[in-house]
Amino acid sequence: MATTQKTHSKYDFKRIEQKWQERWDKQGLFCAPELPDKDNKFYMLVMFLYPSGDIHMGHFRNYIIGDAVARRQMMLGKQVLHPFGWDAFGLPAERAAIQRGIHPKEWTLENINVSRATLQKAGISYDWSREVNSCMPDYYKWTQWMFIQLFKKGLAYRKRGYVNWCPEDKTVLANEQVVDGKCERCETRVVKKDQIQWYFRITDYADRLIDDLDRLPGWPDNVKTMQREWIGRSHGAEIDFAIEHSGEKLPVFTTRPDTIYGVTFMAISPEAEILDRLNVEREYARKVAEYKQKALLRTDIERASADTEKDGVFTGRYAVNPFNGERVQLWVADYVLAGYGTGAVMGVPAHDSRDFSFAKKYGIPIKVVIHPDDHTTLNPNEMRDAYVDYGPMVNSDQFDGLAGEKAVSAVTEYAAKRGIGRRKVNYKLKDWLISRQRYWGCPIPIIHCPKCGEVAVPDSDLPVLLPEVKNFQPKGRSPLADVPEYINVTCHQCGGEAQRDPDTMDTFVCSSWYFLRYLDAHNEREPFDKKKATTWLPVDLYVGGITHATGHLIYFRFFHKFLYDIGWVDCAEPASRLFNHGMVMDSSGEVMSKSKGNVVSPMTLIDEHGVDVSRLAMFFTAPSEKEVLWSSETVTGVEKFAMNRLYPMAKLLRDSQPNLKHYFNVAALSADERAIYVKLNQTIKKVAENYDDLQFNTAIAALMELVRDFDPAKIANAELNDYIILKTIQLAAPMAPHMAEEMWEMAGFHQSVFKSGWPEYDPAAIVGDTIEIAVQVNGKLRDTIRVPANASQETVEVAAFESARVKAHIEGKQIVKQIYVKGRILNIVVR
């Protein structure tokens, strides 16, 4: 490329960025239409932001990916919806506010203003007219409305039970918010507490949440796998054991009914309700009570750890195996999970390793009922661990000899016929605990009336406003319970005295439907207009971090399916394509966090290098799905490219105003011209594919090559010269929007480059005049030869045999065969 004058081509990023941001805003370039054409819409969604300060590099990465896609779709002629909003309720805001002695609302709104300003300064193409904020009444009114719809269908309900309790935050947590036995937010060890709480019956949707994953080819496999495992469906049977002297029947769930004759004990979890009804005799009662007490105090992690020795106590009661009438001891053991199956297991030491170690410890008999095959037998006295694989049943009456699936279904069918059991599917997924004993959340719109029970607040009274209170310190029960003017109301049904539910909702409820509110952000009559929803949905691309794989990304599918069932949306899944970008770490590989003090703000980068260079640097440093160890060295290369190569191209225009829809007649071009024209078209093809795959790093590399090869001194044809420059600007525009707009304007256009269409490559010009063929002898590269692009195999062979280096390796040898791969390689096999 010709050297350019330095002084004139200086790119004053501060001025230029501001200029274009103001223009975009004035033109409403990013305002999506209310109702697009169904087959020409593109809904680009990024995860909305939890405003806990200014945005960091990870957010920046997330949002520029979304932005580049949105802008490219716009250039492709799509009607693009690219909205943004704030996930503004939640614990961290409350915690920060308490620390600072201000109100969470104040803290939150302040952060929102800072973050919004940063995003606007970064030139992200959001349609700000659709901004949503989940802590504002005009939004949470509809969160409450959603709750009520679920309540009316019996999918929101209260129940008493042992729940995860964070002693630090003094609130309950959903399963998904307990990580490694600790509170996800404050890392305090979570304990169990017996409480009445609100739940969403997400388990009703377990099957569909699993099955419909197969309808999502645009979702990454790892996320789908994680969701499948989290929901954890397993097929098996429930078999009823009677408990002697209690009149109680105790069903157990098993995936191995073929081991039913091997049961030598039964164990129930310390939390199991049936324990209270067993009338355990005095000599055992104290031990059982002590054990129960101890188990409840242990954290999940202690209980669940694989190396914790299993223990338990005998209750003095016996259970009866309905298949053979055998009496087996009934134990309480905390390796039995209360929340899974029936909270009881049949103990088969010979064929389950947990039961095996438990039985070994307490001298419980081990009875073999499965053999590895017809010829191998197991001796219980010699077994060092359970035999858990399938095999023929033995010691099992009429079932002897049956194996595997056949055995399982034979036993299950027999049980069903006799009324002592049934086929059963179980899930690890539990109902979603959504009530929180905290202030800063969406109030639960329910009134508790002594006469009418739980009464939903009528739509006309929504929203139930979160009262402005001064004291919102957590103290173990909802702070709202201490606000009499909030709590005390009259019942909507009977007019009697009643009380509001004092709890607020988990923030993940607010974020389960925000993508729908964007479609109709200012609708005061409905959460959103159905027609708008059916037209805009599903989301075409959802970009966010992987961290939400088993939380938000299940919840929002659940909500969407529920809304589908009650007729508010007409597609079964909310997002057809999901992309998880990699995290941004500091240069030593640590997660950036405020407490570690290693957070790099995108604003620092932007102030120093400008938005476009900052974006290019982030894009170029690694493929989007990979983790990035951020280092400012990354900027150097792309900055040189943008400032010294790309931008100065605009000065090389010859004002020929080429037709951008036109392809050149390659025969009429000089050899040099043809070469660069081919390079251009190859680049157009490659960059388009890279944008489709969100591989921005290679898109930039391709543009670097194109710009490097572009030498106006070799191009006599002014139209071709300008054509190449203009196409290059278009290709770079989604990643470097301000610079591209400025260059586009310098080229004499008055309309935005994002309205200029997307380049199509000339299919007749992606292969050059000549091509290089690799010549191998016995698979080893010996030379490369240059032949005309359309050369026949014979021509290639002739040329290959002329090569001195090839000759040297085939001399005196016999040619066995030649393999020719068109346009690539010729392999000569000799002996």
Added chain:
RNA sequence: GCGAAAGUGGCGGAGUUGGUAGACGCGCUGGAUUUAGGAUCCAGUUCCGUAAGGAGUGGGGGUUCGAAUCCCCCCUUUCGCACCA
């Protein structure tokens, strides 16, 4: 422990899905220009070797004319689930 993904120069990473390994960039080396530069330009840069040549994509085997790519075994790293009966 179970499951998934991945291992390519000093570094970030390419590699057309079985066909010239190391594109593009950083860094480094040498040179040019400059009063000077952490500016710009040119050249070089996987390793061994002056060269011819040889080796080479975590290690070992295999399939193939040809393997980073496919198959088997092993090692390492990351992530997810972690007593789910």
